[in-house]
Amino acid sequence: MSIEIVAKALKELGHPTRLAVYKQVMKAGPKGVAVGKLGDNIGIPNSTLSHHISSMITAGLITQHREGRVLYCIANYEMRENVLNFLQQECCIDSTF
Template identity: 40%
Template sequence: METNQAIAALTALGHATRLAAFRLLVEAGPGGRMAGEIGEALGVPGATLSFHLKELVQAGLIGSESQGRNVCYRARFDAMNALLAYLTHNCCAGSDGDDCAPGAAPPRGC
């Protein structure tokens, strides 16, 4: 992942509604969720939700598929994993990496 792509993804996730929608889609797995279900779960009006989902699509974090009159949204797990890899690239360089594992206690030092 390039720096500009990471910035776009982080910017998109930097809004509470978009972050909540993305997390819902990650939770839904590969099957995704219909736009109406997302709006209902988040308590967000359709027009507002469309704006936020469009931002996540443009950032490459989710994809959409028309199914008749409805739209199904799915998390792009490849993009999510690429963002995580970008953020953790060279994590704790020079150490065995155990201090960097998710949930690890902060290393002693500075």
């Protein structure tokens, strides 16, 4: 995974509202959470929520799918693992302990 992709993901998660949304999506598991429920849980207007979701989709952190009239957000767990692995892969490699 490139440093640019990881930086984009971390940038998006660096915003308090997006981090709160991401946490809710992660808690929902592989079935995801309805966008309307996200807005209710976090207490932000749908237009604002849509903007934040769009940013996280672009960064590859979440995906969406529609079931009838309900739009769901689903965490991209592979991306989460890739970002975490990127941060840990060289941990303490130059340590002189």
